[in-house]
Amino acid sequence: MVYCGKPSTACDRCRPRRLKCDRATPSCSQCMRAQVICPGYRDALDLNFRDQSDDVVRKVARQGQRKSVITARTSQQVVRSTPLLTFGLPPSRDELAKGYFFTNFGGCHMPYLLAMSEHPRECSINAALTAVGLAALANLHVSQQLMLAARRHYTTALSQTNHALGDAASFRKNETLAGVILLSTFELITxxxxxxxxxxxxxxxxxxxxxxxxxxxxxxxxxxxxxxxxxxxxxxxxxxxxxxxxxxxxxxxxxxxxxxxxxxxxxxxxxxxxxxxxxxxxxxxxxxxxxxxxxxxxxxxxxxxxxxxxxxxxxxxxxxxxxxxxxxxxxxxxxxxxxxxxxxxxxxxxxxxxxxxxxxxxxxxxxxxxxxxxxxxxxxxxxxxxxxxxxxxxxxxxxxxxxxxxxxxxxxxxxxxxxxxxxxxxxxxxxxxxxxxxxxxxxxxxxxxxxxxxxxxxxxxxxxxxxxxxxxxxxxxxxxxxxxxxxxxxxxxxxxx
Incomplete structure (x- = not known):
């Protein structure tokens, strides 16, 4: 824990702009003049002391990354993108595979797959989409690791599709038929x-x-x-x-x-x-x-x-x-x-x-x-x-x-x-x-x-x-x-x- 001195009491909009904030409620005069919603104020007592453990970790990580920048150009790109981590995690490999599929196949050929994949119960669709995307990427990059991951997703999708075919409630669903098409597409790609x-x-x-x-x-x-x-x-x-x-x-x-x-x-x-x-x-x-x-x-x-x-x-x-x-x-x-x-x-x-x-x-x-x-x-x-x-x-x-x-x-x-x-x-x-x-x-x-x-x-x-x-x-x-x-x-x- 580190004492950080007296923090600014301005609202979250005025503070980074270094504007004089009157801290009026429910909105300061600066936000009212700009006709925007005032984001509110910080609690000054809570800000007097701040846990800097995360900052220390980030500084150490940056030092290690600077040392490797000469030997690995990609590491430099990762360093530059680290501020984005404050807004969310980068996409996973599986998400990238599905993105590749929709960009290069599903977007024009089967546009309804995106809506199907967003349904929480359609695990077979997501597994099949990921399998096809990973398989195509594995072929492009000659990656045995990606192909092994693709086949694992294919096995999951095949099992779930077979289960759906044996279930009276799922047998006639469009999602089941779409899964069959994706499985056949996987065969063509691999x-x-x-x-x-x-x-x-x-x-x-x-x-x-x-x-x-x-x-x-x-x-x-x-x-x-x-x-x-x-x-x-x-x-x-x-x-x-x-x-x-x-x-x-x-x-x-x-x-x-x-x-x-x-x-x-x-x-x-x-x-x-x-x-x-x-x-x-x-x-x-x-x-x-x-x-x-x-x-x-x-x-x-x-x-x-x-x-x-x-x-x-x-x-x-x-x-x-x-x-x-x-x-x-x-x-x-x-x-x-x-x-x-x-x-x-x-x-x-x-x-x-x-x-x-x-x-x-x-x-x-x-x-x-x-x-x-x-x-x-x-x-x-x-x-x-x-x-x-x-x-x-x-x-x-x-x-x-x-x-x-x-x-x-x-x-x-x-x-x-x-x-x-x-x-x-x-x-x-x-x-x-x-x-x-x-x-x-x-x-x-x-x-x-x-x-x-x-x-x-x-x-x-x-x-x-x-x-x-x-x-x-x-x-x-x-x-x-x-x-x-x-x-x-x-x-x-x-x-x-």
Whole structure:
């Protein structure tokens, strides 16, 4: 304890300003003149003696920090920030991880997660958010310690989500479904090899059962409708990759979703229905339900026409602009752009939907081309064969160019003035993978795609992109809807390069 002499009796506002304070009540004249609330006065008796233990501790700490300032620049930054400690503790590692998530993913992709995370009972949401944020940061900084912490939070979130799935009161909550999405996102961020697709597909199987049981009630709130839309997209992509059918319930829910969607975004459900039909068509080709070449070609052309008709009548808000670029003279793989055009979209939801449309059409035209190549000459005439090949090849090349033109927008390298985000990186991986495994992918183009995927992995912390790049380098078949009878002519096989 130290005697500090006679303290000032001025109010808390006048004292630091060295103003003459008349100590009037309830407000001094200086505060009244400034038209502010007078903060009040200190108790002079209490201030005659002051405990300076904390001051001594701070002085000793500052002396130690000054000694280490030459060898550790970061220590100097900590010293400069110490006055902030009087107003509150610095954010914890977990809070920083969640902040990274909301900045780079949740803010635009799932904005309702912030409100969910603030609810004291939603421990699973907070654990999952922290796990995803820490995992991305661990990848960026190559930190085993951060990844171990991320996996601990993931284990907690997984346990709590499984508990919620077994509880009748929590089973149908939006928070439970959001937790499932976050857990699948964690798998995409942390995957270490090509088997990530199988693990992610298993997550999607569980998600599919969950949204089917939730029924149409989930579509009546903005959060529930958005969660359904996000999961439907991922489920259908997984089914297309595996060559499996979707359930009739998913089709019914997609039809019902249009009733609760704003007019400008009903195209999402129309497109969803068309892609579901394509998914079931690919499954029928794979399991041998459809075997006649003419029937396969006719069905593929009908489905392609349905897709085109949907996107020809999109609202004005869905129309994107195209910017011309100067020709690059340097090596292509060093640039984030392939070709001489880039697309600019209103938002990531719209650009992602366009690329799903393009990827689906590319799959259909690849299937048409493979069917024509393997079809006996006595079934399709030479002229019909050549016409089909010319049309599908021309359309496929245009689709590949359009997907490539969207890459700068997703990676934040266009003039839209934003930084790359996790959501932008994740949503472009599948279209890039589809284009790179098409028969129109030259060696240089595949190298460019792999460089894009490597960039997504290294700069955004998404291991899914790195694993996809390895799949391409290894020449692994990634289009399982192509029947094995096509053999080496399949677009994903290395011999077709």
């Amino acid at each position: 995957c270490g090899d090509g088997s990530f697709i199988d693990r992610w597909a298993r997550h999607m199987d569980g998600a599919a059962r969950l949204i089917e049981i939730r029924g149409t009630r989930q579509l009546k709130t903005p959060e529930g409708l958005h969660l359904f839309t996000v999961l439907r997209s991922q489920i259908v992509i997984g089914r297309v990759y595996e060559g499996r059918y979707t359930s009739p319930i998913l089709t019914h829910l997609t039809e019902e979703a249009q009733k609760y969607r704003s007019p400008d975004f009903q195209v999402l459900d129309q497109l969803g229905l068309a892609i579901i039909r394509v998914c079931n068509f690919c499954a029928a080709v794979k399991d041998g339900t459809l075997t006649q070449p003419t029937e396969i070609i006719r069905s593929a052309l009908d489905l392609d026409a349905d897709l085109v008709s949907i996107l020809l009548s999109v609202p004005d808000s869905w129309v994107y602009s195209t910017a011309e670029l100067p020709e690059f003279k340097q090596e292509r793989t060093m640039h984030a752009v392939w070709g001489d055009k880039i697309h600019l979209y209103r938002n990531l939801t719209i650009s992602t939907a366009w690329n799903k449309y393009r990827s689906t059409r590319l799959i259909l035209h690849e299937l048409i081309i493979n069917t024509v190549h393997t079809c006996p000459l006595n079934i399709i005439s030479h002229q019909e064969r050549q016409t089909l090949l010319d049309q599908s090849q021309k359309m496929s090349r245009q689709i590949v160019q359009d997907i490539c033109a969207s890459v700068p927008y997703h990676l934040g390298t266009s003039d839209r003035g934003s930084n790359p985000t996790i959501s932008g990186g994740i949503t472009i991986v599948w279209p890039l993978l589809v284009t790179a495994t098409s028969r129109f992918a030259s060696r240089d183009f595949r190298e460019w795609v792999m460089s894009c995927l490597d960039g997504i992995g290294h700069y955004l912390g998404i291991n899914q992109a790195l694993a996809s790049a390895r799949l391409l380098r290894d020449g692994v078949e990634t289009q399982s809807w192509i029947s094995s009878e096509y053999g080496n002519s399949s677009p994903g096989s290395s011999s077709s390069r």
